[in-house]
Amino acid sequence: MAYKIVIANQKGGVAKTTTAVNIADALKYMGYRVLLLDLDPQCNSTSVFVGGTVPEDENTILDVFLKRENISDCIKHTDFGDVVCGSRELANSEDTFMRAAGGLKIVKNALKEINEQYDFIIMDTPPNCGAFMRNALFAANGIITPLQAKRFALDGLTDFLDTIELLKDDGNEQLEILGLLLTMYDQRNKQDKEIIAALPEVGQKLNINVFKTPIRINQAIENAIADSKSLFLTRSTSNGANDYADLVCEILDIINKGALNNECA
């Protein structure tokens, strides 16, 4: 049964897409069956997987939302991995799904069909708490929240956590926050150092795990994304590859620990 991870933060520019793509890539390299679901109307992770724009006749996530197509018909197999492509038209139809009855369970219901086909389903989300983000959170098992190591990093985090609690109450009790992930960390920058020092305390106060591995700012990550190539296969010695490898190991440990705890309970 697939473990569904959503990469979510209502703030933009915090490396959600980069994190989603590299986690999916690392898990695939490790031999897991991985699917990336692009729920962001910007379609950046789709363009990394496809290596450009999606052909017009290709089924996208929009077909799942509008036409209720089977999600298995929307999976595109690429060299990078399996992806359900995003659509720019998602942005225009968001309000419709917010208001529609059952509009927040579309992704959850769609994923039931392919639950056994994959070990991990990674969901990339838009930078807002709209219909698509809520759909992803409703379907997910775990959340990773990337935070940029900058002054306003923690602003709005409590609101986001409230949204998660509401969704838990609405029916997705299994949802757990895997952790806060510090991205674009510059170890030479004083402000970044202060934030990384303060983050564990914030985590303790909010009762959330903070990943031990910060993702350092690294050009290799950007270059791999720009080339639509695997960071681990083309730039395996870079700091970026090392950080994401550590992160994925940490994620697996958390998930396995959780699974053990559930078995014990």
Add this chain to the structure above:
Amino acid sequence: MSALDKLNAKAIKKVNAEVKETPKPIEEKKEAKEADLKASKSFTEKPKKPEAAKEPKKKKHPGGRKPTRGQNGKDYKMMNIAIPMEVYEKLQAASNGNMTYYINSILRSSVED
């Protein structure tokens, strides 16, 4: 440790866990054990061949190379010139193994004389 090593280490753990999860049936294990035992017995029961005392191989021809037989029926050692085998053997015995030095010294002494 590189990024790929880290991922590989985890990936191997996953494979190991999968192997552990599917234990072999007991009968299969027994059969495998018996087969192993048989194999080990047959290996130990094999009679050992008595080791014959090794003798150093004799060289058929001094100098290691077959002499060339001349038209007159005599054997010659082909060096820079063809030396009759009898002469060659005598020279070898006299030179105490270092024939070139021996011949050179003879030649030198003859020139000096």
